[in-house]
Amino acid sequence: MVIESPLLAFLIVAFAVAGSMLVGAKLLRVRAKHSSPLKPTTYECGESPAGPAWVRFHARYYVVALFFVVFDIEAAFLFPWALVVREAGTAGLVAVFSFVAVLMVGWLWAVKKGALRWQ
Amino acid sequence: MNDIAAKLGMTGDQLEGLLAILVRNTVILIGVINVAAVMTLVERKVSAWMQYRHGPNRVGPWGLLQPLADGVKFIFKEVVIPYGANKPLYLLAPAMAAVPAMMTIAVIPFANDVVLFGKNWGPLAIADIDVGILYLLAIGSMSVYGVILAGWASNSKYSLLGGLRASAQMISYELSMILAILAVVALAGSINLKEIAALQASTGNPLDWFFFKQPLACFLLLVASFAETNRHPFDFAECEPELVAGFNTEYSAMKWAIFFIGEYSAMAVMSALSVVLFWGGWSVPFMPDAPWYLGFAAFLAKVSVYLFLFVWVRWTLPRFRFDQLMRIGWKVMLPLALLNLLATGAMLALFGPPGAP
Amino acid sequence: MANALFYLVAALSVIAAAGVVLFRNPISNVLSLLFAFFCLATIYLLAGFQFLAATQILVYAGAIMVLFLFVIMLLNLAPGPNAPELERVGLAMFLRRKSGVTIVIAAALLILGTSAVLGTHDTAVQAAEAMPKKGLDAITATPGSSEGLAGEMFGRYLLPFEAISMLLLATAVAVVVLAKRSRPENS
Numbered sequence: 001m002v003i004e005s006p007l008l009a010f011l012i013v014a015f016a017v018a019g020s021m022l023v024g025a026k027l028l029r030v031r032a033k034h035s036s037p038l039k040p041t042t043y044e045c046g047e048s049p050a051g052p053a054w055v056r057f058h059a060r061y062y063v064v065a066l067f068f069v070v071f072d073i074e075a076a077f078l079f080p081w082a083l084v085v086r087e088a089g090t091a092g093l094v095a096v097f098s099f100v101a102v103l104m105v106g107w108l109w110a111v112k113k114g115a116l117r118w119q
Numbered sequence: 120m121n122d123i124a125a126k127l128g129m130t131g132d133q134l135e136g137l138l139a140i141l142v143r144n145t146v147i148l149i150g151v152i153n154v155a156a157v158m159t160l161v162e163r164k165v166s167a168w169m170q171y172r173h174g175p176n177r178v179g180p181w182g183l184l185q186p187l188a189d190g191v192k193f194i195f196k197e198v199v200i201p202y203g204a205n206k207p208l209y210l211l212a213p214a215m216a217a218v219p220a221m222m223t224i225a226v227i228p229f230a231n232d233v234v235l236f237g238k239n240w241g242p243l244a245i246a247d248i249d250v251g252i253l254y255l256l257a258i259g260s261m262s263v264y265g266v267i268l269a270g271w272a273s274n275s276k277y278s279l280l281g282g283l284r285a286s287a288q289m290i291s292y293e294l295s296m297i298l299a300i301l302a303v304v305a306l307a308g309s310i311n312l313k314e315i316a317a318l319q320a321s322t323g324n325p326l327d328w329f330f331f332k333q334p335l336a337c338f339l340l341l342v343a344s345f346a347e348t349n350r351h352p353f354d355f356a357e358c359e360p361e362l363v364a365g366f367n368t369e370y371s372a373m374k375w376a377i378f379f380i381g382e383y384s385a386m387a388v389m390s391a392l393s394v395v396l397f398w399g400g401w402s403v404p405f406m407p408d409a410p411w412y413l414g415f416a417a418f419l420a421k422v423s424v425y426l427f428l429f430v431w432v433r434w435t436l437p438r439f440r441f442d443q444l445m446r447i448g449w450k451v452m453l454p455l456a457l458l459n460l461l462a463t464g465a466m467l468a469l470f471g472p473p474g475a476p
Numbered sequence: 477m478a479n480a481l482f483y484l485v486a487a488l489s490v491i492a493a494a495g496v497v498l499f500r501n502p503i504s505n506v507l508s509l510l511f512a513f514f515c516l517a518t519i520y521l522l523a524g525f526q527f528l529a530a531t532q533i534l535v536y537a538g539a540i541m542v543l544f545l546f547v548i549m550l551l552n553l554a555p556g557p558n559a560p561e562l563e564r565v566g567l568a569m570f571l572r573r574k575s576g577v578t579i580v581i582a583a584a585l586l587i588l589g590t591s592a593v594l595g596t597h598d599t600a601v602q603a604a605e606a607m608p609k610k611g612l613d614a615i616t617a618t619p620g621s622s623e624g625l626a627g628e629m630f631g632r633y634l635l636p637f638e639a640i641s642m643l644l645l646a647t648a649v650a651v652v653v654l655a656k657r658s659r660p661e662n663s
Contacts, residue, residue, distance in 0.1 A: 010144050010148075010222075010225050010245045010246060013141065013144040013145055013148060014148060014221065014222070017145075017148055017149075017152075018214075024194075025194065025373060028194055028195065029198075030195050030196070030197055031197070032197045039199060040199055040200060040201050040202050041201065041202055042201045042202065042203075042273065042274055042275035042276075042278075042368075042369055043275060043277065043368055043369065049275075049276075057279075057280075057283060057549070057550065059550065059654075059655060060655065061283055061287055061546050061550070062543070062546050062547060062550055062651075062655075063651055063652075063654075063655045064287050064290065064291060064445070065287075065290065065539075065542055065543040065546045066543060066647065066648075066651040067449070067648065067651065068290040068291065068293070068294065068539055068542070068543075069535075069539045069540055069543055069647075070644045070647050070648050071294045071453065072293075072294065072297075072534065072535055072538070072539040073535055073539075073640075073644060074641075074644060075294060075297040075298060075301065076531045076534060076535050077629070077637070077640065078298070078301055078460065079253070079301065079304070079527070079531075080527065080625045080626035080629055081464070081626055081629070081630075082301045082302075082304040082305040082460070082464065083304060083305075083308065083309075083310060083626060084308075084626040084627070085305045085308075085463075085464045085467045085468050086308065086467055086468065086471065087626075088468065088626065088630055089468050090468060090469065091630060092468065092626075092630045093464065093465055093468045093469070095630055095634055095637065095638065096461070096464065097461065098638060098641070099637065099638060099640075099641045100457065100461060100641075102638075102641040102642060102644075102645050103641055103644055103645060103648070104454075104457075105645060106644070106645040106648030106649060107453075107454075107648065109648075109649065109652065110648060110651075110652045111450060113652050113656065115651070115652040115655050115656070116445070116446075116449045116450060117442070117446070118441060118442035118445040118446070205501070205503070208503060208504075208507075249526070250526045250527065250530060253526070253527065253530035253531075253534070254530060256530070256534055257529075257530045257531075257533035257534040257537075257538065258533070260533070260534055260537070260538025260539070261533070261537065261538060263538070263542055264510070264542075267542070267545055268503070271503060271545075271549065272503075283549070286542065286546075290539070290542060293538075
């Protein structure tokens with residue numbers, strides 16, 4: 001049965017709670033009697049918004065995201081090791097240390113080149 | 120009871136188990152939503168106390184009904200969708216921000232095995248799964264989408280900048296969070312949160328708590344949880360003087376409130392996680408055989424201390440600059456967390472577990 | 477039960493994958509892919525691979541899709557006066573443009589995939605039968621898939637494991653070089 005899996009049961013309860021909230025919100029919704037064309041304008045310190053909102057932003061966000069991917073994969077690989085660190089013993093230790101050392105070379109180089117600096 | 124079960128084609132025990140699961144789930148879920156509501160009051164009351172003023176005190180005694188009044192107000196406010204917003208994504212974003220926090224609470228063990236009506240109902244957790252920490256990290260990493268989408272879909276410059284900043288900050292500190300947690304995983308040899316808590320609770324000696332073996336990891340996780348939940352001193356997402364309100368500038372009514380329910384739930388989850396990992400979970404000091412309700416009370420007390428800390432820090436530390444935040448995240452937190460993990464691993468692999476559990 | 481759930485999730489993942497190429501809004505494409513990843517993770521869970529499922533979400537959904545979102549925002553593909561004219565993506569585009577190459581590649585992939593599935597069908601069925609019939613219970617029951625993975629990682633696959641660090645290093649170096657190149661125009 002589905003319900004015997006606790007996570008699925010939780011999912012069902014969560015959907016029930018969220019669904020009842022949505023139905024309640026639909027029933028209680030208030031509509032404004034008067035509307036103004038200015039009401040839905042976006043906030044820009046009281047002025048009319050100038051230019052498109054989707055501005056170009058700096059490429060450094062992209063750098064951060066890519067570095068995050070690199071180190072996230074590293075963390076994912078360290079996970080099984082952390083779980084069996086005692087059984088893996090010295091051999092596992094050597095393997096993981098060399099794995100991390102290679103990555104930290106990249107990190108050091110990036111720091112030296114200033115790629116992680118947010119100026 | 121048995122008659123009803125027979126009609127549904129189940130045995131009495133099955134029906135009982137089913138009802139227990141449903142009751143437990145509903146209680147925990149509603150409980151978490153209420154924690155978020157109560158936290159709005161606590162935040163304002165504690166802030167007021169720290170600034171020597173009264174805070175909310177009109178609605179109910181000691182302002183206790185303020186969250187209810189706020190909730191009613193949120194429900195009856197008009198929903199304004201800004202010009203040019205991407206409507207489906209604009210509506211989806213608050214849900215994406217709140218759902219991960221709500222889902223991660225499922226694996227937190229609130230207390231040891233519940234014994235009620237002369238029967239053992241299992242631990243007080245929605246799901247006692249074996250890969251609890253992995254599940255928590257995986258679902259927790261989804262919270263960044265709510266922020267990005269809210270910023271992007273609102274068609275406002277402040278929202279976009281706030282969303283971008285918040286997401287860059289969240290992913291930067293997520294790494295340190297994962298690595299700090301991994302050090303505890305190595306120590307415990309398990310990713311089941313209930314087992315990790317039980318390891319620390321078995322003797323009732325507070326020195327068994329993993330904080331005393333991993334103080335650095337505990338501190339790193341604390342800092343990372345401030346950043347992950349966009350709280351002071353890392354609240355760049357909603358840094359008022361620069362970005363008005365950040366990614367939720369264009370949100371109003373209940374949609375705005377859902378962001379905050381998500382934020383407070385995330386705070387509760389991070390606090391509960393820290394308590395389980397470092398402060399013994401439900402362990403009552405010097406009482407290894409404490410009944411489950413005492414353990415539950417101890418757990419709530421520890422979580423309350425953490426939640427208080429969140430508010431305390433907000434009014435104590437100044438906000439960092441964004442470049443400082445990035446420098447701390449990538450050049451201090453990340454190498455420290457990695458070193459901590461490797462040192463822990465080396466100690467365990469070479470010398471065996473210190474004070475073997 | 478587990479079987480029915482598998483077919484449901486498999487169908488959903490195919491629909492989500494179709495959404496990746498058919499939606500016109502790039503952000504919707506990303507969200508479809510996100511949903512497809514979740515469907516895949518569920519399928520892994522149903523097969524009892526908990527660690528793989530969690531990693532699928534943690535790395536692909538949590539990290540790589542965030543990168544995709546950043547790239548899309550960086551390229552400024554959003555609607556607006558300055559946005560580049562977006563070609564209508566979809567089946568109609570392939571047909572209208574008579575892009576023979578695309579159709580040939582798609583057909584080749586389809587044939588390859590089908591033949592691979594048919595060719596390994598017996599093996600797959602045997603493997604599935606050899607696998608303990610746990611289905612959904614695997615989510616709550618068996619520990620050990622992560623431990624098993626660690627054994628393989630430090631045993632048979634030690635060299636590929638170390639090679640991955642080289643790959644990640646190359647990624648880090650590449651991104652630093654790219655970031656350096658993009659600096660002068662902005663600062």
